[in-house]
Amino acid sequence: MAEQTDAPGAQQFIPPQADTLDQLRNAAAGCRGCELYRDASQTVFGRGDEGARVVFVGEQPGDMEDQKGLPFVGPAGRLLRKAVDDAGIDPAHIYLTNAVKHFRFELRGKRRIHQTPDRVHITACRPWLVAEFSRLHPELVVVLGATAAKALLGPAFRVTRQRGELLPWPASAQRPEDFVRVPVDSAGTVADAPAAQLLATIHPSAVLRADDQDKAYEGLVADLTVAARALTR
Numbered sequence: 596m597a598e599q600t601d602a603p604g605a606q607q608f609i610p611p612q613a614d615t616l617d618q619l620r621n622a623a624a625g626c627r628g629c630e631l632y633r634d635a636s637q638t639v640f641g642r643g644d645e646g647a648r649v650v651f652v653g654e655q656p657g658d659m660e661d662q663k664g665l666p667f668v669g670p671a672g673r674l675l676r677k678a679v680d681d682a683g684i685d686p687a688h689i690y691l692t693n694a695v696k697h698f699r700f701e702l703r704g705k706r707r708i709h710q711t712p713d714r715v716h717i718t719a720c721r722p723w724l725v726a727e728f729s730r731l732h733p734e735l736v737v738v739l740g741a742t743a744a745k746a747l748l749g750p751a752f753r754v755t756r757q758r759g760e761l762l763p764w765p766a767s768a769q770r771p772e773d774f775v776r777v778p779v780d781s782a783g784t785v786a787d788a789p790a791a792q793l794l795a796t797i798h799p800s801a802v803l804r805a806d807d808q809d810k811a812y813e814g815l816v817a818d819l820t821v822a823a824r825a826l827t828r
C-alpha cells in the first residue's frame with residue numbers, strides 16, 4: 596500500500612450539473628479524493644434500480660468487486676442477495692452501494708487482504724454517498740455494518756445496540772441537512788425528501804466470519820424482515 600497522504604475529499608470531483616446516477620458513476624471513475632484510488636483497480640460505484648424502494652449501504656468493495664467494478668458481487672454480496680430474498684424484499688427494487696468506493700487492502704505476498712477504511716477515507720468519500728442519495732428517493736435505507744453506520748449515522752452509533760430497529764431517515768443521519776433536500780429537475784429545483792426509514796444490521800461478511808454462521812444468517816434475515824414489513828405498510 597502507498598503511504599497515506601492528505602485526502603482532499605470527493606466533493607471537487609462531483610459535477611454540480613450531474614443529474615443522473617450514471618453521470619455520477621462516470622465522474623466517480625476519476626475521483627482522487629483520497630489515496631485509495633492509487634492501489635485499487637477502479638472505483639466501484641453503487642448500482643441497482645434508480646427508483647429503488649430500498650438502498651443498502653455497505654463498507655467498501657472487496658477483492659472481487661474491485662476487479663469487476665461492481666458492488667456486492669463477491670461471497671458477501673451473494674449472501675446478502677439470498678438474505679434479501681429470504682426476508683421477502685423484492686431484489687428488483689433495490690440499490691446497492693458502499694460508504695467507501697475504492698478497495699482498501701494490504702498485500703501479503705500476492706494476496707490482497709481487506710483493510711477497514713479509516714475515518715479519513717469515510718469522510719473523503721461521503722460526498723459520493725450524499726450525491727447518490729440526492730438522486731435516489733428510497734423508502735428505506737439499510738445500513739450494513741459499522742463502517743457504513745459511521746459514514747451515515749456518525750461515530751456514536753452502535754449497530755450491535757440498535758440493529759433491526761426502524762429509525763427515522765434522514766433525522767437519524769449525521770448532518771441530516773445533507774439529505775433533507777433533493778433535486779427534482781435539472782434546473783436546480785429542490786424539494787423536501789420524502790419520508791423514509793432507516794434500519795441498521797450487520798454486514799453480510801460478518802456472517803461469513805461468524806463461528807455460528809447459521810445463527811448469524813438468521814439474525815441478518817430477521818433484521819431484513821423488519822425492513823420488508825416496513826415496506827409493505
Ligand code: SF4
Nearest residue numbers: 626628629697719720
Ligand atoms: S475512496 Fe472515495 S474519496 Fe477516495 S478516491 Fe475512491 S471514490 Fe474518491
